Amino acid sequence: MRRGGSGLAAALPLLWLAVFFAFPFMLVGRLSLSDTALSIPPYTPRIDWNQGIAGLQTFARGLDIEAYARLISDTLYLDAWLSSLRLAGIATVLLLIIGYPIAYGISRCPPALRQALVMAVILPFWTSFLIRIYAWIAILKPAGVLNIALGALGLPPVDILNTEIAVLLGLVYAYLPFMVLPLYAVLDRQDHSLIEAAQDLGATPFSAFWRVTFPLSLSGAAAGALLCFIPMSGEFVIPDLLGGSETLMLGRVIWTEFFANRDWPAASAVAIALLATLLVPILLFERQQKQVIA
Amino acid sequence: MRRGPSTFNIASIVLGLAFLYAPIVILVIYSFNASRLVTVWGGFSTRWYKALLQDAQMLDAVWMTVRVGAVSATFSTILGVLAAIALVRGGFRGRTVFAGGIYATLVMPEVILGLSLLLLFVSVGLPRGFWTVTLGHTTLTLAYATVVVQARLRSFDRNLEEAAQDLGCPPWKAFLLVTLPLIAPAVAAAWVLAFTLSLDDLVIASFTSGPGATTLPMRLYSQVRLGVDPKINAISTILIGLVATGVIATYLVQQRAARRGDQRS
Numbered sequence: 001m002r003r004g005g006s007g008l009a010a011a012l013p014l015l016w017l018a019v020f021f022a023f024p025f026m027l028v029g030r031l032s033l034s035d036t037a038l039s040i041p042p043y044t045p046r047i048d049w050n051q052g053i054a055g056l057q058t059f060a061r062g063l064d065i066e067a068y069a070r071l072i073s074d075t076l077y078l079d080a081w082l083s084s085l086r087l088a089g090i091a092t093v094l095l096l097i098i099g100y101p102i103a104y105g106i107s108r109c110p111p112a113l114r115q116a117l118v119m120a121v122i123l124p125f126w127t128s129f130l131i132r133i134y135a136w137i138a139i140l141k142p143a144g145v146l147n148i149a150l151g152a153l154g155l156p157p158v159d160i161l162n163t164e165i166a167v168l169l170g171l172v173y174a175y176l177p178f179m180v181l182p183l184y185a186v187l188d189r190q191d192h193s194l195i196e197a198a199q200d201l202g203a204t205p206f207s208a209f210w211r212v213t214f215p216l217s218l219s220g221a222a223a224g225a226l227l228c229f230i231p232m233s234g235e236f237v238i239p240d241l242l243g244g245s246e247t248l249m250l251g252r253v254i255w256t257e258f259f260a261n262r263d264w265p266a267a268s269a270v271a272i273a274l275l276a277t278l279l280v281p282i283l284l285f286e287r288q289q290k291q292v293i294a
Numbered sequence: 295m296r297r298g299p300s301t302f303n304i305a306s307i308v309l310g311l312a313f314l315y316a317p318i319v320i321l322v323i324y325s326f327n328a329s330r331l332v333t334v335w336g337g338f339s340t341r342w343y344k345a346l347l348q349d350a351q352m353l354d355a356v357w358m359t360v361r362v363g364a365v366s367a368t369f370s371t372i373l374g375v376l377a378a379i380a381l382v383r384g385g386f387r388g389r390t391v392f393a394g395g396i397y398a399t400l401v402m403p404e405v406i407l408g409l410s411l412l413l414l415f416v417s418v419g420l421p422r423g424f425w426t427v428t429l430g431h432t433t434l435t436l437a438y439a440t441v442v443v444q445a446r447l448r449s450f451d452r453n454l455e456e457a458a459q460d461l462g463c464p465p466w467k468a469f470l471l472v473t474l475p476l477i478a479p480a481v482a483a484a485w486v487l488a489f490t491l492s493l494d495d496l497v498i499a500s501f502t503s504g505p506g507a508t509t510l511p512m513r514l515y516s517q518v519r520l521g522v523d524p525k526i527n528a529i530s531t532i533l534i535g536l537v538a539t540g541v542i543a544t545y546l547v548q549q550r551a552a553r554r555g556d557q558r559s
Binding site: 009010012013014016017019020021022023024025027028031041098099101102104105106108109110115117119120121122123124126127128129130131132134135136137138139141143145173176177180226227230231233234235236237241250251254255258259264267268271274275278282285286289290 | 298299300302303304306307310311313314315317318320321324331373374376377379380383388389390392393394395396397398399401402403404405406407409410411413414416417429430432433436440487490493494496497500501511514515518519522526527530533534537538541542545549
């Protein structure tokens with residue numbers, strides 16, 4: 001296991017990623033260029049390997065960009081694309097605002113307590129995502145827990161289930177641990193003597209925080225933002241259960257095209273469009289992770 | 295010395311944790327509600343738990359989910375340990391691409407992963423069912439297992455393994471006899487994490503499963519769409535209890551191992 005052994009260790013996971021991750025993407029790309037058909041599986045053309053070269057030629061002639069043309073001509077897709085990015089963007093900003101004070105607070109606690117608090121933040125992430133989103137339905141529905149509480153306080157009821165507000169709430173709720181942890185990681189690693197130096201030189205605690213701690217924690221903020229934004233923009237469960245029929249997000253569009261409309265080429269084209277949009281954030285995230293490792 | 299937490303710090307932590315836990319607590323409380331309505335508290339009752347035991351479809355789904363979780367977690371832990379070794383000890387060509395692939399699965403929207411896996415299974419003619427879901431979940435959880443093991447391996451003292459090799463132990467044996475026992479808590483944690491993620495997954499299971507292979511999240515999802523049902527609260531409470539126990543136990547074992555490690559060094 002001295003040198004070279006690590007390359008050997010990589011072989012199996014690498015093969016796995018190639019077969020179950022990279023290759024399937026090519027299939028999605030190919031299918032997005034196919035036609036919808038009433039067959040099983042529901043698309044044409046399929047490569048007929050028995051015909052050899054002729055089969056491949058027939059296949060290539062059958063490919064077209066119809067699915068993509070529909071993506072552009074039907075405003076449904078554009079609307080879904082825009083609102084996916086908008087909702088994921090707003091949720092990311094909210095997560096930064098809510099997650100930062102929590103992460104900062106934890107980093108200021110005594111070490112023993114810090115461990116337990118980090119554990120407490122992670123624990124909800126381990127319990128079922130679906131169940132936690134389901135829990136919000138009982139809270140937000142018109143006769144739900146929230147309105148009972150508001151009624152007890154003498155406040156007017158609110159009806160936010162099946163709205164974008166509920167979707168944003170669900171996103172922030174589900175992804176909060178993913179924002180707090182990377183922020184905490186950088187805040188915890190910070191060299192505390194820097195703050196002391198700033199204060200020795202006459203900085204108030206607030207300006208020491210604002211001019212030393214905060215700028216140094218931006219890498220954690222970037223990691224958290226990317227770690228949340230990328231999966232959120234393809235989110236399906238949250239918009240489906242908490243959003244109304246008008247809350248369109250690309251994850252939901254892919255699901256509907258696939259399961260309800262059985263339009264596999266359209267679902268694939270939407271997936272490719274989403275992937276293309278996320279390519280830059282994903283590459284940024286990877287560069288970030290590499291810097292953390294280095 | 296660091297100053298202790300300020301009032302503002304404590305308030306942010308308390309509010310943050312309240313936000314994270316309140317929905318779960320409410321869910322658990324209402325699983326013991328005698329009334330079918332969420333709005334009405336009809337007294338303490340375990341009737342929904344009894345109803346659950348008579349729901350054969352739900353129990354089938356639980357069994358299916360546990361089997362998929364156990365097998366896929368085992369696969370992904372083995373792959374994760376190998377991947378972590380490769381990433382931490384590095385030095386081979388294509389490491390960047392490899393790391394990129396691992397991190398890409400970590401953030402990839404599940405809908406895309408599910409759709410692409412389904413197309414793979416359709417194109418090779420693999421009948422959809424237990425094995426396709428298991429393969430899908432292994433791919434989904436692989437990156438998480440890798441990250442957990444990688445964190446432990448990075449702080450691992452390489453000298454221990456090299457000492458074994460200097461004493462004539464072949465590399466694979468040194469790994470099995472020296473390294474693996476020492477990183478065992480992290481490996482266990484990786485398995486538990488992969489298992490719970492598999493237990494929890496709706497999207498990939500929906501895409502890759504076939505008739506007769508309904509997992510618990512798939513069944514829950516179809517019921518949730520019909521509305522709030524106290525039986526869902528009951529099974530959720532059981533799941534939350536099991537997962538919390540497992541996670542806290544793993545955490546304590548890791549803590550103890552870490553303390554022992556501190557004393558030794």
